[in-house]
Amino acid sequence: xxxxxxxxxxxxxxxxxxxxxxxxxxxxxxxxxxxxxxxxxxxxxxxxxxxxxxxxxxxxxxxxxxxxxxxxxxxxxxxxxxxxxxxxxxxxxxxxxxxxxxxxxxxxxxxxxxxxxxxxxxxxxxxxxxxxxxxxxxxxxxxxxxxxxxxxxxxxxxxxxx
Amino acid sequence: xxxxxxxxxxxxxxxxxxxxxxxxxxxxxxxxxxxxxxxxxxxxxxxxxxxxxxxxxxxxxxxxxxxxxxxxxxxxxxxxxxxxxxxxxxxxxxxxxxxxxxxxxxxxxxxxxxxxxxxxxxxxxxxxxxxxxxxxxxxxxxxxxxxxxxxxxxxxxxxxxxxxxxxxxxxxxxxxxxxxxxxxxxxxxxxxxxxxxxxxxxxxxxxxxxxxxxxxxxxxxxxxxxxxxxxxxxxxxxxxxxxxxxxxxxxxxxxxxxxxxxxxxxxxxxxxxxxxxxxxxxxxxxxxxxxxxxxxxxxxxxxxxxxxxxxxxxxxxxxxxxxxxxxxxxxxxxxxxxxxxxxxxxxxxxxxxxxxxxxxxxxxxxxxxxxxxxxxxxxxxxxxxxxxxxxxxxxxxxxxxxxxxxxxxxxxxxxxxxxxxxxxxxxxxxxxxxxxxxxxxxxxxxxxxxxxxxxxxxxxxxxxxxxxxxxxxxxxxxxxxxxxxxxxxxxxxxxxxxxxxxxxxxxxxxxxxxxxxxxxxxxxxxxxxxxxxxxxxxxxxxxxxxxxxxxxxxxxxxxxxxxxxxxxxxxxxxxxxxxxxxxxxxxxxxxxxxxxxxxxxxxxxxxxxxxxxxxxxxxxxxxxxxxxxxxxxxxxxxxxxxxxxxxxxxxxxxxxxxxxxxxxxxxxxxxxxxxxxxxxxxxxxxxxxxxxxxxxxxxxxxxxxxxxxxxxxxxxxxxxxxxxxxxxxxxxxxxxxxxxxxxxxxxxxxxxxxxxxxxxxxxxxxxxxxxxxxxx
Numbered sequence: 001x002x003x004x005x006x007x008x009x010x011x012x013x014x015x016x017x018x019x020x021x022x023x024x025x026x027x028x029x030x031x032x033x034x035x036x037x038x039x040x041x042x043x044x045x046x047x048x049x050x051x052x053x054x055x056x057x058x059x060x061x062x063x064x065x066x067x068x069x070x071x072x073x074x075x076x077x078x079x080x081x082x083x084x085x086x087x088x089x090x091x092x093x094x095x096x097x098x099x100x101x102x103x104x105x106x107x108x109x110x111x112x113x114x115x116x117x118x119x120x121x122x123x124x125x126x127x128x129x130x131x132x133x134x135x136x137x138x139x140x141x142x143x144x145x146x147x148x149x150x151x152x153x154x155x156x157x158x159x160x161x162x
Numbered sequence: 163x164x165x166x167x168x169x170x171x172x173x174x175x176x177x178x179x180x181x182x183x184x185x186x187x188x189x190x191x192x193x194x195x196x197x198x199x200x201x202x203x204x205x206x207x208x209x210x211x212x213x214x215x216x217x218x219x220x221x222x223x224x225x226x227x228x229x230x231x232x233x234x235x236x237x238x239x240x241x242x243x244x245x246x247x248x249x250x251x252x253x254x255x256x257x258x259x260x261x262x263x264x265x266x267x268x269x270x271x272x273x274x275x276x277x278x279x280x281x282x283x284x285x286x287x288x289x290x291x292x293x294x295x296x297x298x299x300x301x302x303x304x305x306x307x308x309x310x311x312x313x314x315x316x317x318x319x320x321x322x323x324x325x326x327x328x329x330x331x332x333x334x335x336x337x338x339x340x341x342x343x344x345x346x347x348x349x350x351x352x353x354x355x356x357x358x359x360x361x362x363x364x365x366x367x368x369x370x371x372x373x374x375x376x377x378x379x380x381x382x383x384x385x386x387x388x389x390x391x392x393x394x395x396x397x398x399x400x401x402x403x404x405x406x407x408x409x410x411x412x413x414x415x416x417x418x419x420x421x422x423x424x425x426x427x428x429x430x431x432x433x434x435x436x437x438x439x440x441x442x443x444x445x446x447x448x449x450x451x452x453x454x455x456x457x458x459x460x461x462x463x464x465x466x467x468x469x470x471x472x473x474x475x476x477x478x479x480x481x482x483x484x485x486x487x488x489x490x491x492x493x494x495x496x497x498x499x500x501x502x503x504x505x506x507x508x509x510x511x512x513x514x515x516x517x518x519x520x521x522x523x524x525x526x527x528x529x530x531x532x533x534x535x536x537x538x539x540x541x542x543x544x545x546x547x548x549x550x551x552x553x554x555x556x557x558x559x560x561x562x563x564x565x566x567x568x569x570x571x572x573x574x575x576x577x578x579x580x581x582x583x584x585x586x587x588x589x590x591x592x593x594x595x596x597x598x599x600x601x602x603x604x605x606x607x608x609x610x611x612x613x614x615x616x617x618x619x620x621x622x623x624x625x626x627x628x629x630x631x632x633x634x635x636x637x638x639x640x641x642x643x644x645x646x647x648x649x650x651x652x653x654x655x656x657x658x659x660x661x662x663x664x665x666x667x668x669x670x671x672x673x674x675x676x677x678x679x680x681x682x683x684x685x686x687x688x689x690x691x692x693x694x695x696x697x698x699x700x701x702x703x704x705x706x707x708x709x710x711x712x713x714x715x716x717x718x719x720x721x722x723x724x725x726x727x728x729x730x731x732x733x734x735x736x737x738x739x740x741x742x743x744x745x746x747x748x749x750x751x752x753x754x755x756x757x758x759x760x761x762x763x764x765x766x767x768x769x770x771x772x773x774x775x776x777x778x779x780x781x782x783x784x785x786x787x788x789x790x791x792x793x794x795x796x797x798x799x800x801x802x803x804x805x806x807x808x809x810x811x812x813x814x815x816x817x818x819x820x821x822x823x824x825x826x827x828x829x830x831x832x833x834x835x836x837x838x839x840x841x842x843x844x845x846x847x848x849x850x851x852x853x854x855x856x857x858x859x860x861x862x863x864x865x866x867x868x869x870x871x872x873x874x875x876x877x878x879x880x881x882x883x884x885x886x887x888x889x890x891x892x893x894x895x896x897x898x899x900x901x902x903x904x905x906x907x908x909x910x911x912x913x914x915x916x917x918x919x920x921x922x923x924x925x926x927x928x929x930x931x932x933x934x935x936x937x938x
Contacts, residue, residue: 036183046858076181100358101179140865144866
C-alpha cells in the first residue's frame with residue numbers, strides 16, 4: 001500500500017510516495033538524494049542519521065516516513081547559506097571535532113535542535129544530547145569544545161537581535 | 163628547530179565538506195544502472211555445504227541474479243593465499259558469504275535472501291586457538307599445505323596452525339639461568355571490533371570493455387587493484403580503484419577483504435555496477451575482527467631489578483582465514499618486550515585457525531595485545547622485588563645503545579622514553595592518592611609503551627607534485643584519509659618544504675589508482691613519516707627543476723641560485739631574480755620561445771633498510787619506534803563495581819608535532835577507544851560460534867559521558883627518518899590504557915586482573931571474593 005506525503009525539507013516543498021516500510025532516512029537518502037544524513041547502524045543506536053523535524057532532533061532510521069506528512073524538516077544540507085556556514089558547522093569544523101566526519105552531520109543536527117531552541121542549555125542538557133551520538137575518532141572532547149563555541153556564537157547573535 | 167608552518171593548528175581541508183554533509187562516502191555513490199547485493203550468511207560456524215537451492219529466490223521481485231561460490235577456482239591473500247570470495251564446499255565462520263542476491267533495490271535483494279535454502283553438515287567449532295590446536299581437532303583448512311604463502315611464513319599443514327613465528331635473542335630460554343627471580347602470567351585480549359561508524363562496503367563494476375572499476379571504503383586501493391587483476395586475469399592497468407571519503411578505519415579496512423566478495427558477485431552481471439554495504443551486524447560478523455590474542459609470559463630478572471630474560475608465547479585465535487592475522491601475530495610476538503631491553507629472548511607466536519571471523523589489523527597491530535601482558539608483568543615484578551615500579555622500568559628502558567629483541571640498535575633519535583615516563587609520573591602521581599570513601603575506591607596505574615610500524619619490503623608511498631602558473635601547488639598522493647588528518651599534514655609539510663603558505667597548497671581529494679601515485683597501504687602510523695618524506699623529496703626535486711629553468715633565464719649555474727617560494731634568485735644578489743610564476747610552465751622568453759620544463763616532480767619514500775626476518779626471527783623489521791608513557795586515575799564505585807576513568811595522561815616522543823590540534827585529537831580518540839577495550843568491548847560467541855552481540859547496543863563503545871579528562875603532551879626528539887623529524891603516532895595511544903587501568907584497579911582494590919574487559923560484574927565478584935577471604 002503506497003501513500004503520498006508532502007512536507008517541507010530545507011525550505012523546499014516536496015511530495016513522495018511511500019509504503020508502510022519506508023523510513024524517513026529512505027526518503028531523505030534514496031528518494032531525495034540528500035546523502036549527508038548517514039546510516040551507521042541497524043537499530044537507532046549510533047545517532048549518525050539524526051535530522052531535525054519540526055524543531056526536534058529525530059533519528060531518521062527508525063521514524064516511519066508517514067510522520068513526515070506536513071512536517072518542516074531540516075537536514076545537514078539545509079544548514080549553510082551558500083558558502084556561509086551555520087555557527088554550529090563553523091565551530092565544529094574549527095574545534096577539531098571532525099576526524100572521519102561520519103558522525104558529524106548527526107551531531108550538527110542534534111546541536112541545532114538543542115541550541116536553536118535552548119541557547120542557554122546547561123552542561124547536563126548538552127551532555128545528554130551528545131551522549132546519543134557515537135564517535136569512534138575524537139574522544140568527544142573536541143565535539144564538546146565545538147558545541148560550547150557554537151553556543152556562545154548563537155547566544156551573541158540572539159543578544160544582538162534583542 | 164623553528165618552522166614556519168609546522169607546529170601550528172591549521173584546519174583540515176576536508177572539514178567544510180564534512181560539516182556540510184557534502185563529503186562523499188561509499189554508500190553515497192550512485193552509478194547509472196547500479197544494482198544492489200545482499201549476502202546470505204550460514205547458520206553454522208563450521209559445516210560442509212551439502213546443497214544450495216536458489217530457485218525460489220530467483221523468482222522474487224526485482225531479482226537479477228542469485229550467486230553462489232560454485233565454480234570459483236581461485237583463492238586470494240597477500241601473505242597466505244587461503245581466502246575464498248564465497249564459501250565453496252565448506253563454511254568456516256558464522257559470517258562467511260554463502261550466496262548472494264543481486265536485485266534492483268537493497269530491499270528486494272534482502273527479501274529474496276530468505277528464499278535461498280541451504281543444507282549443511284555441521285562440523286566441530288573452535289573458538290579459541292588452544293582448542294583448535296588440540297591434537298584431535300578437525301582441520302579447518304585441509305588444504306593448508308597447498309596454499310601459496312610468503313617465503314618468510316611457516317604454516318603447519320595437517321594442523322590448524324597457520325603460522326609459527328619464533329624469535330631467539332641471546333641464549334633464548336637458557337638465559338633464565340642468569341635470573342634471580344622469575345615470574346609468570348597469562349593474559350587475554352579478547353576478540354573485538356574496530357567498529358568504525360561507517361560500515362565497510364564496496365561497489366564493483368565489470369565493464370563491457372573488460373576493465374574493472376571499483377569503489378571501496380578501504381585504505382589499500384593498490385592492493386585491491388593488484389589482487390583483483392590477478393584473480394580475474396586482466397592487466398593491473400585495467401583495474402581502476404576509487405577510494406571515496408572513509409568514515410573511520412582503525413585497521414579493519416586495510417588489506418583486501420569484502421572487495422573480493424563483491425567482485426565475485428558483480429562478475430555475474432557484467433555491465434552493471436553492484437553495490438554492497440555492510441549492515442552494522444555484518445560489519446561485526448563478516449568483516450575483519452580484532453585482537454583474539456592470549457599471551458603467556460615469563461620474565462626473569464636480577465634481584466636489583468635488571469631484566470634478564472623473556473619468554474613469550476602468543477596464541478592468536480586468528481579466525482577462519484589467516485591471511486590478515488599472521489602479521490599481527492608476528493608483531494605481537496617480537497614487540498612483547500615492550501619498551502625494555504632483555505638480553506635473552508625466546509618468543510613464539512602461533513597464528514591459529516578458529517571458527518570465528520578472520521582477525522585483521524586493529525589500531526596498534528599486535529602491540530597493545532602483548533604489551534598489555536608486559537606492562538601488567540612489570541607491576542607484578544616490581545611488587546615481587548619490592549622495587550618502585552617506576553624505578554624498575556627506568557632501569558630497563560630501551561635507550562641509546564640498547565639492543566631490542568629484533569637485534570636493532572636503538573639510537574638517541576629513537577626518542578626519550580624516560581622523559582615521557584617522568585612527565586606522566588609528575589602529572590598523575592605527584593600528589594597523594596585519594597583516600598577510599600563511602601562510595602568509591604581510588605587507584606592509579608602506569609604503563610610505558612613502544613611501537614614500530616610493521617612495514618613490508620615494498621611499503622613505499624608516492625607523491626606527485628605540480629606547481630601552477632600562480633605559484634600554487636597541487637599535491638597528489640595515494641594516502642587514505644580515514645579521519646586521521648593526513649591531508650592537513652600533507653598541506654603543512656608541503657608548505658614548509660616549498661616555503662609557500664599552506665593556503666597555496668591544494669591536496670588531492672579522492673584516491674583513484676588511475677591518477678594517484680602508488681602507495682602500499684595507509685597503515686602502521688607511517689604516513690606522516692614516510693609520506694612526509696616523499697613530499698620533502700618531491701619538493702626538493704621540484705625546486706631543483708625551477709632552478710634548472712631559472713639558470714637558463716638568469717644565465718648562471720643552478721647551484722648559484724636560491725629559492726624562497728616566490729622567486730629564484732642569485733645567491734649574491736637577490737635583486738637578480740625570476741618569479742616562480744614565470745617558471746611553472748617553463749619560461750616564455752620575450753619572443754615567445756619557451757625554455758625549461760614544467761614545474762612538476764615525482765618521488766616516493768619507504769622505511770629505510772626494512773628487512774625480512776632471518777633464521778632467528780630477527781632483523782630490521784621495526785626500523786623506527788615511537789616511545790611513550792601513559793597513566794590512568796580511576797574510581798571504582800563500591801555499589802555497582804563500575805569503573806570511572808577520571809583522568810588519563812599520555813606523553814609521547816613524536817619527534818616533531820606537525821599540527822597540535824590534530825595530534826591531540828588523535829591521542830584523545832585512541833585513549834578513548836582503548837578505554838573501551840579495557841572496560842566494555844568484547845565480541846562474544848556461543849559454543850556454536852554464533853556472535854551474541856553484533857550491534858552497537860550490545861557491543862558498547864565509549865560514549866560522550868564515558869570519555870575521561872585527558873592530559874596529553876609531546877616530547878620532540880627529531881627522527882632523521884621522518885619529514886622534519888616527525889615520527890608516527892596514529893596507533894600508539896591505544897597501547898597503554900588497558901594495562902594502566904588494570905594496574906590502577908590493583909592499586910585501588912588489591913585485585914589483579916589478567917584479562918579485559920574488566921566489567922562491573924567482574925569487579926563485584928572480585929570484591930565479594932575479597933570480602934569472603936577477609937571474613938574467613
